[in-house]
Amino acid sequence: EIVLTQSPATLSLSPGERATLSCRASQSDSSYLAWYQQKPGQAPRLLIYDASNRATGIPARFSGSGSGTDFTLTISSLEPEDFAVYYCQQRRSFGGGTKVEIK
């Protein structure tokens, strides 16, 4: 089973800054890497699928890249509503999450 390792565990940034989140897979499976955003008390929301495709309604400041075992989620300029926990997922595996918090 694939193990997904997300880094960093916590990212402290200010609104307007760029956020770069990493997800590394223990083995290469496919490009079916997805990213989700979860806010407290809410269900996760799909942001990116197939490593780089934005889901419907997701703002252009969110972008995904990568292939093989290394993937990245970038938020180009943080808005106040972007402070949340982000998870990557590939097949039945989820990463442990990265919390993006206000500095």
Added chain:
Amino acid sequence: QMQLVESGGGVVQPGRSLRLSCAASGFNFDDYAMNWVRQAPAKGLEWVAVVSYDGSDRYYADSVRGRFTISRDNSKNTLYLQMSSLRTEDTAVYYCARDPFIVATINWFHPWGQGTLVTVSS
């Protein structure tokens, strides 16, 4: 719009059973595989089970195989999770989530329901 609504959660004693339901609307339910994903309190996400569009293929996480059964009733647009021999470590919010394809290959999840809390405690 697409919507998934879970129900059936609650407090249950260890060793007992519980059945969760997920009512779908706003899309052709029988065109998609469906999943259950759970999240223990203050923990990350854990995939639990998937069923293909017609119920013919089902796969489970190792942690629940042999105790949980996923099923669906396409005539009622409803997904189920029958949970038996519940353990304290099964305590979590359980979400249903749609897969993008008909086959049970677990790709990505969209949309998600709001979740239903299952607490296993004596």
